[in-house]
Amino acid sequence: MHHIRQFRMNYSYIMTCVFLLLLLFVLSLTVNASELPEINAPRAILIDEVTGEIIFEKNAHEPTYPASTTKILTAIVALEHAALDEVVHIDYEPGVSGSSMYILPGESFTVETLVKALMIRSGNDVAEVLANHISGSVESFVDLMNEKALEIGAKNTYFTNPHGLPDEDHLTTAYDLALISRYAMRNSTFREIVSSPSLVIPETKETPEQRIYNNSNRFLWGRGASHQMLYQGEWINLYYPRVDGIKTGFTNAAKHCLVSSATDNNRQVIAVVLNAEREDLYPDSRALLDHGLDNYQLVTLTDEKMLVTSVPIVNGTHDNIALFTEKAVHTILPTTVSADLITKEIKLKDVYEAPIEANIELGEIVFYHNDRVIGNTSLIAMESVEFLPFFKRIPVTAILLSLFLFFFIAWQMYVFRVRKKRRQTYLQRRMERYQ
Secondary structure (H helix, E strand, C coil), X not given: CHHHHHHHXXXXXXXXXXXXXXXXXXXXXXXXXXXXXXXXXCEEEEEEXXXXXXXXXXXXXXXXCCXXXXXXXXXXXHHHHCCCCCEEECCCCCCXXXXXXXXXXXXXXXXXXXXXXXXXXXXXXXXXXXXXXXXXXXXXXXHHHHHHHHHHCCXXXXXXXXXXXXXCCCEECHHHHHHHHHHHCCCHHHHHHHCCCEEEECCCCCCCCCEEEECCCHHHCCCCCCCEEEECCEEEECXXXXXXXXXXXXXXXXXXXXXXXXXXXCEEEEEEEEEECHHHHHHHHHHHHHHHHHCEEEEEEECCCCXXXXXXXXCECCCEEEEEECCCEEEEEECCCCHHHEEEEEXXXXXXXXXXXXXXXXXXXXXXXXXXXXXXXXXXCCCCECECCHHHHCCHHHHHHHHHHHHHHHHHHHHHHHHHHHHHHHHHHHHHHCC
């Protein structure tokens, strides 16, 4: 009996230890999943494409040389200012060093082909040709680029050329490049081009053989012994199916740069790694991309034009007006966090008086997680409400009833006066008869 009791005690002790070890293991997985990636590059950022929220940043607002990642802005400006089928005739030899398509005088290409060569081959000569074609000069085109950067919100970007070759005044930040890239990736033509692993340009009279280029972004095609990287302790191919863009860059001053985009399960993230050593460029970029896709979920807080509430209207053609969300609101949360913990607050005015115009802010809906604001949008009316004059606000039945009462009272007063006058006449005649 003693042995049985001792066995049960030992068994309970062992099972408790096993349970605690399993619990610690699970907790360690949860902690590791939410840990920020360690990267060696001096400047980097990771953002969610839908919301623009920053998931990770390292010196992301420090101005630096961007090398050929400059061409992201060059490409989107070109796509917005020229038709794809426009033919560009080159009658000069572009005097630009570095990566080149080796365009020769007399050749002609469409804008589409040139933008592809710009982003896939990373041709510096192509950047100059596009600039001259669209704006008449490189300087004027660069003005368009800087204007576009400000429009996008890239306030710490100032470019002096369309290709990214070294210039002490040619600067941007990892954060600005993320903004520019997020904007550019919403252009379907741009997105298709930067996700292409290679480019074939047919021969021309001046260049009798095909130009065949692999994309400078080896995430899109890099397989085999010469395209490996050390990632999480293993040598693996650079090729990564999740990646769908965007642009590499290198100069001695800027070192190795890469702006990359990855998509999986309807999530898209954009990573910017700048001024890295060669061996760190792809591992750092992949660490960021994996962290963003594997550890966060996209949560839709509200869709656009969703009915939220209705409010009473004073002096209006309607008694009430419905309020809708002005825009869709999304946020990202760690996958370990439940979306059920999200709360919302509807902020309204005390009184709403007509007239009220459609599509103007009439209130706000704010979303919280652990008392932290994670999203908000204005509440608007989908239709206008006109001011209704007082007499028009009175129901027809009330008007008819009032008129009936008015005429009834007037009739009664008239009858009363007639009767009174008759009685007075009758009494007066009676008095005269007895005198």
